[in-house]
Amino acid sequence: MPFRHYRPETRTLLGAQLVFNLGFYAVVPFLAGAMGRDYGMDAAAIGLVLGARTFSQQGMFLAGGILADRWGPRRAILTGCLIRILGYATLAAASDFTLFLLGAVLTGAGGALFSPALESQLSQADAGAPAGGKKGRRSVFVWLAITGEIGAVLGPVLGSALLGWGFDAALAAGIAVFTAVTILLWYRLPAAPDRVAAGRAAADRAAADRAAPERTAADSTQGPEPDLEEPGHAVARPALECLRNRRFVVFCMFASMNMLAYNQLYFAVPVELDRRGLDGAWLGALFLLASVLTLLLQLPAAAAAQRLGPGRTLSAGFVLLAAAFALTATTAVHPGTSGSSLAPMAGAVAVLILGRMLLTPTILSLIPAFVPAGGPVPRRGAYFGLSATCGGIAVLAGNALLGRLLDLTDRHHWWPGIPWVPLVLLALLAAAALPPVLRGHRTGSNAAPATTAAGPSRNA
Structure with missing residues (x-):
């Protein structure tokens, strides 16, 4: 399906992915150089900061997805944008290892909230596409790859252009980009329905009932499953389903x-x-x-x-x-x-x-x-x-x-x-x-x- 035939919500999400990548790649590829050149940090400190950023994002994706299910994708996406803004602001204020580390972790945590929630919302937003174009319709995730790649290509170009004014200028541009994304998504993404909170317990029981026929004979020999209403299971089971x-x-x-x-x-x-x-x-x-x-x-x-x-x-x-x-x-x-x-x-x-x-x-x-x-x-x-x-x-x-x-x-x-x-x-x-x-x-x-x-x- 051509890009213009997708629902407005879907196009908004794809545009958000482009801009999110633009803001990321305008800053993060130049972080190591700034830490070493401008602040004289050694390779070990730089490696630890970059490793912490990657781990805080990749390692927290599951937690981010669980929060997206609990809060609703819209709230998780917006929170992820705000946390990344906070991370960039911390990097802008940083002059020592501790603040650089904190800023890098916040930057990764913002991505860990944003990406699973966006993918979840994107899959649901496109589910109601008109049936007329469904047979030959490309996966919406094809367009997600394309828009993300455009941001990944343009981001370093923007960052390189801004580095002439210093690393803080790139950070300021990143903050502006993520602020624009947050405002756009605040107005363009539909609010989560009120029944999310009220219907969580019923939905959890329904999911457990549907999953039961898929258990293998080996699963059935492990004893009865705990009651969803027991303390500790009403939340843990659905979240880690x-x-x-x-x-x-x-x-x-x-x-x-x-x-x-x-x-x-x-x-x-x-x-x-x-x-x-x-x-x-x-x-x-x-x-x-x-x-x-x-x-x-x-x-x-x-x-x-x-x-x-x-x-x-x-x-x-x-x-x-x-x-x-x-x-x-x-x-x-x-x-x-x-x-x-x-x-x-x-x-x-x-x-x-x-x-x-x-x-x-x-x-x-x-x-x-x-x-x-x-x-x-x-x-x-x-x-x-x-x-x-x-x-x-x-x-x-x-x-x-x-x-x-x-x-x-x-x-x-x-x-x-x-x-x-x-x-x-x-x-x-x-x-x-x-x-x-x-x-x-x-x-x-x-x-x-x-x-x-x-x-x-x-x-x-």
Whole structure:
């Protein structure tokens, strides 16, 4: 479906994603340079601040999704914007490590509230789209990827232009951007219905009743479930229902390989460029290549995904990721090698981005299909949050393993492609495992397919 045919609420949410990314990328990529150049902080302090920002966002996505379900997506989105404004204001006032750390954590926490709530609201906002365009309608998450990428491309340009006036000017621009987003969403997003609070208990019981037929024989031998009315269960069970959905947890575990793969643009690709004796400035060219490919090919990739169906799309996407890492492995060189070409890395990044263009919208559009019908309070925020948190855990564990392999390879002069082999194998494992997960879900689940996408209702 063309962008203009989506509902006004959907277009508002997509525009908010663009501006949110614009404000983020105008500031955060330059934070490390400002801390070191302007305040003389060492690499350890800078690494801790940046790591805390990432952890506070990725690690809190599940909590952010749960709060989005409890408060309603609108309130969580607005609160996320306000917390990010507070984070940027703290960074603007910072002159020592403590305030930089606090500002970075607040910045990450704002994103952890904003993103799962926006994805949840986006999936619900598009559910009522006119049936006339439904058959050939692209997933709204395709447009989410495009608008987010536009913000990611324009943000560093804005930040670079403002750095001539100092890092505080970039922070002021970021605060202005997030303030504008907050005001826009305050007036444009519909208020949460009053029945959310009043109907929570009834919805929780309805969700439990619907989930009961899906339990396996092994589950039934574990004893009776606690009464929802007992103290401690009325809140905890519904909030963490996504963790009890075993098929969804398995889906998230394999789908998280997508985030692990993309994160290598920040971690392993710079290391590989250095191994090949290529200047670090080439990393910017690779990021530009990734952004240009996303903007040019995301819609054609979405059309191909519609023809393939979700199961084959996921397989094809992860096979492309495996091919990207295999290309990197077979062309890897030992550290200090001179005269290497950028072409193999550019080819690997291009193939990786093609795989990601197939995977990311498909994964996001499939998530609502795992959510049991829960009455008036659908708990999609926690499901989107769990998916993102699993991605963060995969990145943390995967990067630790990859970093260790990189060190061992250089120390013992092993074949230089060894660090990439686990990534190839993990991508192929996800390609093989996810289609059966989807088939089992649709044949053994009562959850309605997501109407936000062309994919979930198709057979794998």
